[in-house]
Every structure is written in structure tokens, then in C-alpha cells.
Amino acid sequence: MKKLWLGRYISIPSFYHSLDPRVKLLMMVLNIIMMIFISTWSKLLLAISLTILCIFLSKIPLSFYVKQAMFLKYMYLFFLIFFTLTEGSNVLFTFGIFRVTIDGFLIGFFYAIKMILFVMMGALLTFTTAPSEIVAGTKALVKNQSMEQFAFMTSLAIRLIPMILDEVKLIYAAQQSRGLDFSEIPFKEKLSKLMSIIIPAISNTIKRLTMMMDAMECRGYIVGKNRTSIYQLRWKMKDSLVLMSGLLVLASIILI
DSSP states (O other), X not given: OOSOOTTXXXXXXXXXXXXXXXXXXXXXXXXXXXXXXXXXXXXXXXXXXXXXXXXHHHTOXXXXXXXXXXXXXXXXXXXXXHHHHHSOSOEEEEETTEEEEHHHHHHHHHHHHHHHHHHHHHHHHHHHSOHHHHHHHHHHHXXXXXXXXXXXXXXXXXXXXXXXXXXXXXHHHHHHHXXXXXXXXXXXXXXXXXXXXXXXXXXXXXXXXXXXXXXXXXXXXXXXXXXXXXXXXXXXXXXXXXXXXXXXXXXXXXXX
């Protein structure tokens, strides 16, 4: 839990938490569109400013978002290496058949920052919006039966990710208490020892899913039937202001 907050909802009182879930979903859609149109450093700076503002309004420490973004650190490294070796004409030095270029490095760094912003905005949605709120917001935006089922499946998947992580950490701690130390055994033996963690984690996850299915069945959930919701969505002035700020930044990115 200290290393990865993927899919977790962090319940704290903040301005961004209090927003309508429809606004948060629309801001995520605007972010995807922004990533498509960002092609210069000035446009990227606008997107960074909007992201920092939203993170500030969420009152969640920036370190949580950084840890979330660093989950894809090897992808960012791939961008840097790939563009440094394949793009640009300002050669810094050559290494065999490879050319290391300064402008290629800047291009790779540019795309890595874009990906980090995208991950942070996705984390902002899951950190500040409960899975049930995501379902309610999606249903209100897209009134379609298949979309409702997709949103419900997505919310279950979001709940399942931290559940699996907790199971793995619990089993790993139990194995460590029995004397298992991954740092002192060969790589091949590590692969075989991993089965002692993976198999119980999968088994416990299946048991939890079975209990969840039984609970849903006891509460009368039927696939395809209309469902009521405890969330009564009300659009407020602050929701309009946040959405307008996102639209303004998007328009600026497109027009610059």
C-alpha cells in the first residue's frame, strides 16, 4: 500500500472530492483530448498547470501521484532511449551504429511528460471518486444499458485491484515470517518460490469474488434490470467552473 495506490479511493474532505462525478469523468475525457493535441512545450505547460491545480484542489499529497506515475517508469525510459537513438539531427556522440542526439532526447522527454500527466489525471479520478460514484456518473452521462453494465464491471475491477495487492502483501509477509528471503536466493529459485505467493493470492481472490457475488445476489441484483442509486447527482456552480476551466485550457491548446 505504501508503494502503489493503484485504483484506491482516498476519502478526505477537499474541493475536488466534492465535485459531481460527471465533472470528473468529463475532465478525464478532456485530458485524453489534450494529450492528442499537445505538440509543443507551451501547450504542455498549459496541461501541466491544469494538472497541478487539480492535484492542489484534491488535497492529496503530490507524492501519491508521483508513486502512481512511477509505476510505468520503464515505459518512460523506453521513450527516452527510443527517441534519443532514432530521432533528431544534433548528434551528441555515436556509439557503434547508434547516434545519441540532444533533440531526440528532448522529444523522448516530451512524450514521457505527456504520459506522466495522463497517468496522474487517471489517478486523480480514482483517488477522489468512489467506484460507486463513477458508476452513477457514467450512467448519468451515457444512458445506455450496455454502458451501465460496462461501468459496473469497471467499478468492480477498480475495487479488485487493491484487494489483490493486499492479498499478495499479506501472503508475502507470511512467507517472510517463515524464513523466505528473495534477496538471498538465485533467480531461477525465485521463480519457483513465487508460486507459493501467486497461487494462494489467486485462491483467496476467487473466494472473495464468490462472497461478493453471493452478497450481490442476496441484495437482488439482476443483470440487465434497472437499478436505483443512493447518489442523487446535483450539478452546482463549482462544477461548471471546473469544467469551464478545462474547456478553456483545451481551447487554448488547440488554438495556440
